[in-house]
Amino acid sequence: MTRxxxxxxxxxxxxxxxxxxLRAPLPRILHWGEDLGELTDEGLAALGLTADGVALxxxxxxxxxxxxxxxxxxxxxxxxxxxxxxxGTATTPRVTMTGAEQSQDALVIGLHDADAGLDLTLTYRxxxxxxxxxxxxxxxxxxxxxxxxxxDLSATTALLPxxxxxxxxxxxxxxxxxxxxxxxxxxxxxxxxxxxRRGKPGLDAPHLLTVGVPGFGFRSGEVWALHVGWSGNxxxxxxxxxxxxxxxxxxxxxxxxxxxxxxxxGPGDSYTSPECFFxxxxxxxDGLAGRFHTMLRARPGHPSSPRPLxxxxxxxxxxxxxxxxxxALADTAASVGVERLVLDDGWFLGRRDDTAGLGDWAVDPQVxxxxxxxxxxxxxxxxxxxxxxxxxxxxxxxxxxxREHPEWLLGPSVGLGPSARHQYVLNVAxxxxxxxxxxxxxxxxxxxRIDYLKWDHNRxxxxxxxxxxxxxxxxxxxxxxxxxxxxxxxxxARRPGLEIESCSSGGGRVxxxxxxxxxxxxxxxxxxxxERQTIQRWTGQLLPPELxxxxxGGPRSHTTGRVADDSFRLITALFGHAGIEDDLxxxxxxxxETLTRWAALYKEVRGLLHGGRVVRADLDDDATQLHxxxxxxxxxxxxxxxxxxxxxxxxSGRVRLPGLAPGRGYRVRIRTEAGxxxxxxxxxxxxxxxxxxxxxxxxxxxxxxxxxxxxxxxPGQALLVEVAPQTTAH
Ligand code: GLA
Numbered sequence: 001m002t003r004x005x006x007x008x009x010x011x012x013x014x015x016x017x018x019x020x021x022l023r024a025p026l027p028r029i030l031h032w033g034e035d036l037g038e039l040t041d042e043g044l045a046a047l048g049l050t051a052d053g054v055a056l057x058x059x060x061x062x063x064x065x066x067x068x069x070x071x072x073x074x075x076x077x078x079x080x081x082x083x084x085x086x087x088g089t090a091t092t093p094r095v096t097m098t099g100a101e102q103s104q105d106a107l108v109i110g111l112h113d114a115d116a117g118l119d120l121t122l123t124y125r126x127x128x129x130x131x132x133x134x135x136x137x138x139x140x141x142x143x144x145x146x147x148x149x150x151x152d153l154s155a156t157t158a159l160l161p162x163x164x165x166x167x168x169x170x171x172x173x174x175x176x177x178x179x180x181x182x183x184x185x186x187x188x189x190x191x192x193x194x195x196x197r198r199g200k201p202g203l204d205a206p207h208l209l210t211v212g213v214p215g216f217g218f219r220s221g222e223v224w225a226l227h228v229g230w231s232g233n234x235x236x237x238x239x240x241x242x243x244x245x246x247x248x249x250x251x252x253x254x255x256x257x258x259x260x261x262x263x264x265x266g267p268g269d270s271y272t273s274p275e276c277f278f279x280x281x282x283x284x285x286d287g288l289a290g291r292f293h294t295m296l297r298a299r300p301g302h303p304s305s306p307r308p309l310x311x312x313x314x315x316x317x318x319x320x321x322x323x324x325x326x327x328a329l330a331d332t333a334a335s336v337g338v339e340r341l342v343l344d345d346g347w348f349l350g351r352r353d354d355t356a357g358l359g360d361w362a363v364d365p366q367v368x369x370x371x372x373x374x375x376x377x378x379x380x381x382x383x384x385x386x387x388x389x390x391x392x393x394x395x396x397x398x399x400x401x402x403r404e405h406p407e408w409l410l411g412p413s414v415g416l417g418p419s420a421r422h423q424y425v426l427n428v429a430x431x432x433x434x435x436x437x438x439x440x441x442x443x444x445x446x447x448x449r450i451d452y453l454k455w456d457h458n459r460x461x462x463x464x465x466x467x468x469x470x471x472x473x474x475x476x477x478x479x480x481x482x483x484x485x486x487x488x489x490x491x492x493a494r495r496p497g498l499e500i501e502s503c504s505s506g507g508g509r510v511x512x513x514x515x516x517x518x519x520x521x522x523x524x525x526x527x528x529x530x531e532r533q534t535i536q537r538w539t540g541q542l543l544p545p546e547l548x549x550x551x552x553g554g555p556r557s558h559t560t561g562r563v564a565d566d567s568f569r570l571i572t573a574l575f576g577h578a579g580i581e582d583d584l585x586x587x588x589x590x591x592x593e594t595l596t597r598w599a600a601l602y603k604e605v606r607g608l609l610h611g612g613r614v615v616r617a618d619l620d621d622d623a624t625q626l627h628x629x630x631x632x633x634x635x636x637x638x639x640x641x642x643x644x645x646x647x648x649x650x651x652s653g654r655v656r657l658p659g660l661a662p663g664r665g666y667r668v669r670i671r672t673e674a675g676x677x678x679x680x681x682x683x684x685x686x687x688x689x690x691x692x693x694x695x696x697x698x699x700x701x702x703x704x705x706x707x708x709x710x711x712x713x714x715p716g717q718a719l720l721v722e723v724a725p726q727t728t729a730h
Contacts, residue, residue, distance in 0.1 A: 008044040009100065009107045010036075014130035014291070016280055020107060021048050025096040026067040026074065027109060028246065032132070032160050033224070033280045053247040066161050066246030068122055069095050069111055078239050079191065079253055082120070082138070082156045087149035090116035116151055117141065118265075129294035132278045133229075134158040139270035150264040157235065157255040158276040162224055164249030168214040169238055170285075172207040172538060177526035177559045179203050179507035180538035187211055187250070191239040195257050199232060199425075199461025199477045203508045206236045208542050210288065211252060217618035219658055221284045226252045227292070227542060229512035230274030232481030233257035252278065259475035274513060285541060286658070289614055293544040296515070297611075303499070303519050306606055307546050308339035308385055309599055310579030312454070315527065315558050317583065319346040319353055321367045325585075326375055332584040334382035336592055337599030340579075341379045342387030342454055347372065350398065355422040358394045359401030361440040376448040387452030387501075388444065392437045393484060394458060395426045401436075408433040410480065412463045413472040420459035427466060428487060429479035438490055445495050455488075455518065457504040481513075488517040501549060510539065520547045520577050527553030527581055528560040529572035530716055533625060533642055536576055537616065545629065546610035550576025552595075554583070564716055566591065567675030570598045571640060571718040574674070575609065575627070578602045597673040605638055605722075612637070615659035623647035623715070630659035637723040638671075643713035646680070654707030657723070660700050665726030667695040668703070670719065677717035685709040697726050 011018045012035060019030040019039075030047045039047065052063040060075045070076035073094045085091045090113075098110040098119075105127070111120040121137040136156045169187040171194065172180045194206045201207075212223035228234045235257040240250035254276040263271045277295075281287030296302060311333040317325060321343075330341050349364045351357030357364075363371050372388075379386040395402050395409060402409065402424075410427040411417050417424075426433050444450060464480060465473040492498055499519040502509045506525035515521070521543065524535045532550065539548050552573040556563045573579070584592065609629045615637075617626040623646065628639035639657055660666065670676070670692045683689065688711050690696045702708065703723065713719065 008048065009102050010039055010044065011105065011107060011124065011126040011132075013105065013126045013128050014294075016126065016130035016132070018124065018126055018132055019044070019047060020068060020109075020124075021051065022097070022100050022109075026069060026111075027097055027100070028065050028067045029161055032278070033163070034282060051247050053244065056243055059243060064243060064246050066248055068109060069093075069120070070159055070245070070251075071095070076245075077243075078241050078245065078251060079157055079159070079237060081159055082136075083154040084116065084152050085154075086116060086151050090151070095120060117148065118151060127295045128298065129291045130279065131291050131295045132160070133275045134160070134278065135275045136273045137270055138265065138273075140265040140267055142268035150266045150269075152261060153258065153263040153265060153271055154260070155235070155255060155258055156271075156273045157237075157253045158273070159251045159253040160224075160278050161245050161248030162211055162238070162250040162252055164244070165213045165222070166211045166224055166249060168212050168216065170210045170212070171236075173204040175203050176505055177524060178531065179510075179524050179535055180205075180207050180541075181534070182538055186214070187238055187240060189240045189242060191237050194236040196234045197257065199464050199480065200457060200504055200509045201231065201234065201511045202460065203505060205508075205510065207510065207538070208288070209236045209238060209252065209254075210285070211238050211250075216284055218285045218616040219283070219618050222282045223280070223284060223288055224252060225279045225288050226254050227277045227512060228254040228274055229277055229516075230256055230481065231484065231509055231511050231514045232477045233259070234274070256478065258478065262475035262478050277512060286613075286615055289541050292542050293614065296544060296547065301516075303546060306603070307520075307577040307610060309337060309602055310340045310342060310387070310549070310551070310577070311338040311584070312342045312344055312551060312579055312581045314344035314389075315553055315581040317346075319351070321346045323368060323370075323374055327378055328585050329583065330375065330378050330382065330384070332592070333580070334384060336584065336596045337603070338384060338580065340385040340387055340452060342389065342452060343372070343375065344389040344454065345391075345456075347388070349400065356396045356398035358391055358396040358423050359399040359426065361390065361392070361437075361444065372448050376450075380449060385451035386448060387454060388448070388450050389454045389456060390441065391456040391458060392441060392487065393426055393428055393480070394423045396423050401426075405433070410461070410464050410476055411467065412465055413467040417463040423459055425459065425461055425464060425480075427476065427480070428483040429466070429476065434483055434487060437487060441491055442494055445491070445498055451497065452499045452501065454501045454503055454522070457509055485513070485517060492517060507535070507539065510543070512542075515543075515547065520549050522549045523576070526557070526559045527551055527569075528557035528562050529564050529568045529718070530562065530644055531560065532572050533644065536572070537625070537627060540614050544610070545576045545614065548576040549579060550574075551579040551581040553581050565675070565678070566594055567677055568716055568718050570594070570674035571720055574598075574602055574605070574720075575629070575640060578606075594673075594675060601671060601673040608636060608638060613659055617655065617658050619655065621647050621649050621652070624652065626655060626657070626710075628657070628659070628721075634659065634661040634664065635725045639721040639723065641710050641713070641719040641721060643715055643717055645715045651681070651712050652710040655710050656705065656707040657703045657721075660704040660723065662700045662705050664700040665697065666700055666703055666723050667697045667726050669695045669722050671722050674720065677711075677719050678714045679711050679717075680714045681712040685711065691721075695724070699726075
């Protein structure tokens with residue numbers, strides 16, 4: 001809903017208001033956050049009147065303003081909205097509004113910088129979920145003087161104001177096998193700046209930079225958050241200056257991190273920034289997650305078919321690609337109920353280990369003398385989908401491609417820079433390399449009727465520069481990122497049913513840019529359920545479960561060496577797009593029976609898990625977790641009660657199940673298909689003993705108001721609690 005007067009634009013959706021006063025020379029942001037309701041002209045005028053703070057001692061002579069394009073020109077001493085120069089001149093942007101247009105959900109503001117000769121278009125789009133997307137286009141008019149130096153754009157930063165009460169910050173870091181590790185603390189004065197120079201968001205990506213009123217939790221608290229929807233280098237910040245930001249307290253900001261000289265705009269050239277997604281909620285972290293999940297689920301391209309139970313071969317066979325071994329694995333997978341088999345790394349020319357082969361996207365006849373057809377056909381004959389691992393942006397020096405086309409490597413004019421996992425990066429923006437990749441991938445998809453590509457990206461970009469005749473060592477990450485998007489888009493246009501997973505050494509490329517053209521992410525190479533509980537919990541802060549790959553590994557984790565019970569591994573993998581990453585041919589008949597029951601359970605509950613609201617309880621004991629998914633009408637739910645380690649409190653006491661309706665009648669039972677957890681107690685609670693056997697009727701007031709005592713589990717155990725409406729007969 002938009003209301004715009006000749007002075008003020010007011011976008012409203014799902015309890016969020018965004019108000020901009022369209023005054024000359026530059027509009028200012030009056031409000032972003034809580035819905036202000038239907039504002040009359042008087043209401044809007046009052047908001048404008050109260051947007052002036054005080055003129056401070058020893059400061060500007062007038063009250064500071066927070067404009068839509070904060071720069072030094074309006075006395076803003078924080079991170080500017082835009083920086084650049086023309087051969088060392090035009091260094092201080094001085095933009096003025098040229099016009100504004102509004103539609104139902106968007107506000108587009110035209111700006112002009114006379115000094116730099118630039119036209120800027122600033123677009124705010126308020127999604128029906130309440131998420132505000134912001135991006136900017138910077139253009140150099142075609143008629144600009146041909147003699148003028150190009151405009152070197154250093155940065156554009158989408159900036160939105162935060163109130164003074166937002167003083168606690170939460171964002172994420174991590175490493176291989178420990179993605180999305182939360183870090184939280186006070187938001188001090190100055191900038192909390194995250195600069196990503198890895199050519200991808202990285203295993204330590206900020207993921208969702210959140211600032212809130214201190215003490216915010218999953219279920220309560222006022223929070224403001226930012227996600228930079230981009231797969232290349234990027235910059236995220238939360239900044240507080242003592243003088244504030246106009247009448248506001250601080251800012252959230254994001255954009256692409258550009259290398260010096262990376263974007264040079266000549267006449268007719270333009271640059272479009274990545275979309276930055278801003279969200280506000282007064283219902284804590286679950287409120288924010290809910291907005292993002294709603295937005296993503298409403299996309300026309302969001303996966304709509306039931307997410308197929310997947311078997312990925314990596315931890316099952318690694319590079320041991322004996323066809324008979326994989327055929328047996330496919331047969332066993334089909335027998336337990338797997339619906340998609342993905343052949344991981346090791347199938348292409350020379351790829352006997354990770355030192356060779358990347359770039360040669362043709363089947364290795366030494367391991368697959370008849371090509372992949374025997375396996376693909378067997379998989380399809382079982383009614384399963386067939387998936388294949390690729391890493392298109394990478395190249396091994398030991399490959400035909402590197403020998404024949406050394407000029408396609410992305411690297412400096414002198415030397416090659418450091419290798420990582422023995423590999424280098426292909427310049428996908430090189431027209432011929434792009435064409436080669438598109439044809440090679442397309443041919444594979446066509447020949448083997450591939451339903452799914454696991455698209456990996458196992459190294460960071462260092463010295464990612466273009467070399468050769470068109471200028472030595474020009475920064476290349478921006479072009480590489482755009483070329484990746486073009487490549488995925490072109491392949492999908494040719495093969496409309498094809499699904500793609502974004503993998504990057506696990507969860508190193510989890511962003512809404514790549515997710516606009518992929519169907520899920522691989523959250524982590526760590527299948528240890530203890531680590532996975534945390535990784536999935538926080539990946540879910542942005543992404544709904546159906547977009548997050550979650551696999552059951554073997555009993556002993558390949559990446560941590562820790563042994564976990566079957567039930568804990570199975571229950572943990574249920575809360576995502578579930579799969580298996582294990583050599584099933586080595587499992588006992590009893591283990592396969594359990595897997596088969598679990599596979600059927602996944603198929604039964606995936607409708608709920610992949611369409612409901614994710615809820616996470618705020619608990620006093622951080623050695624325990626309670627999370628779940630509640631149906632949109634709050635009529636049903638599946639909860640997971642987890643103990644990660646021992647703790648002093650001997651029992652949980654009454655725990656409130658979040659997200660249910662207090663006024664409704666429910667019944668509850670324990671799902672035992674994946675097995676029951678071991679416990680650190682003699683018996684009880686009474687309802688639990690009964691619920692293991694059958695449904696137990698419990699009203700919403702007890703479940704969500706008074707709370708339910710939960711059994712004291714041993715560390716590394718989980719329990720599945722199902723909630724259904726009381727009225728349904730059973
Ligand atoms: C990366 C991925 C793994 C696997 C290997 C194969 O590490 O994250 O899942 O595909 O590559 O080499």
